Amino acid sequence: MEMTDGAGVLTQKNDYSVWAIPPEDVRERLKKLMGGLRSEFGGPEILQPHITVVGAMSLTEQEALEKFRSACEGLKPYHAKADSVVAGAFPSQCLYLLFQSTPEVMDASAHCCRHFGYKRSHQYMPRLSLLYGTLTKEEKKKAREKAYLLDESINGMNFLVSRLALWITDREDKGNLETWKLIAECSLSPN
Numbered sequence: 001m002e003m004t005d006g007a008g009v010l011t012q013k014n015d016y017s018v019w020a021i022p023p024e025d026v027r028e029r030l031k032k033l034m035g036g037l038r039s040e041f042g043g044p045e046i047l048q049p050h051i052t053v054v055g056a057m058s059l060t061e062q063e064a065l066e067k068f069r070s071a072c073e074g075l076k077p078y079h080a081k082a083d084s085v086v087a088g089a090f091p092s093q094c095l096y097l098l099f100q101s102t103p104e105v106m107d108a109s110a111h112c113c114r115h116f117g118y119k120r121s122h123q124y125m126p127r128l129s130l131l132y133g134t135l136t137k138e139e140k141k142k143a144r145e146k147a148y149l150l151d152e153s154i155n156g157m158n159f160l161v162s163r164l165a166l167w168i169t170d171r172e173d174k175g176n177l178e179t180w181k182l183i184a185e186c187s188l189s190p191n
Contacts, residue, residue: 016057016064016183017169018071018112019050020080020161022128029151034130036150037095041143043133047180048165051080051099051128054112055120056169065184068166071115072186075164078104080126082157085147087140094133095143097154099126108161162188 022030030049038045059067083098099105101124109124131143147154166184 011060013058013060014168016059017167018054019165020053021163021165022159026159033151037131043131051126053109054116054118057118067116071112075111075188077160077162077188077190078108080161082155084155085144087144091132091134095131096127096129
């Protein structure tokens with residue numbers, strides 16, 4: 001959606017999301033798992049393994065960057081521990097890795113949501129999508145089983161979240177996710 005500000009300057013709004021980015025070794029492990037699932041069950045490539053911290057909000061790039069920088073300044077690194085592989089009801093949640101809702105994880109999301117003025121319609125459910133798509137109940141069951149075959153210890157995955165990323169995540173892009181784009185990243189400071 002394009003608009004002009006009071007000075008007549010064109011301002012474009014996009015959907016922006018904030019993601020927690022796993023460390024490199026965990027990302028590689030997840031990409032291998034995601035690739036194995038996609039090769040058997042199809043679906044678009046998820047560009048970056050991530051846990052959504054703040055869901056899609058319509059903002060200008062300047063607004064999104066200001067809110068993102070502000071949220072990153074006051075947030076310390078935190079631990080995330082995987083619980084189980086779950087089959088969901090939506091294409092973007094076809095198969096995901098559910099994380100424990102520890103106080104650290106919940107507080108990090110609440111902190112970022114406050115900075116973005118984001119109001120959740122449901123309780124935060126920390127998850128990392130492994131497969132996007134529309135599968136039958138039986139196919140989802142097979143995909144879940146396949147996930148455990150490809151990575152037997154996925155439930156015990158535990159890592160420190162020390163980076164957040166701001167992405168354009170167009171809610172209308174239901175296909176190949178080609179409109180999704182990295183805008184900014186920040187490293188969380190332990191101090």
